[in-house]
Amino acid sequence: MVTAYVMVKASTGDVDRLKESMLNLDDGVKSVSIVAGDVDFIVKADVESPAEVKTIAASIHEMSGIERTQTYIAMD
Template identity: 90%
Template sequence: MVTAYVMVKASTGDVDRLKETMLNLHDGVESVSIVAGDVDFIVKAHVETPAEVKDIAASIHEMTGIEDTQTYIAMD
């Protein structure tokens, strides 16, 4: 199993819509937290393969209202 965190910066103030969309994006998305700081959301995913992490991150990055993403895979 692979656990990953996607840091998401939004370019819109419609955070509730984006949060719901990200939560429903893939069965592996465990949580979406709205946060303060350099990013607007932290998405936690728990999936079978790194390829699924890539698919989730790419889907988020392509969403309308998303400015940037950074993906981190947990090492333990």
């Protein structure tokens, strides 16, 4: 099992729509939290392989209203 966190910066104020879109993206997406700070969302994914993490992160990055993403894979 691979656990990853995707930090997401939005370019729009439509956070509710973006949150729903990310939650419905893939069964591996376990949670989407709206946060204060340098990013707008933290997405937690639990998947079988790093390739699946890449797919989820790329899909988020391609969404309308997303400015940038950073992906971190947990080591433990």
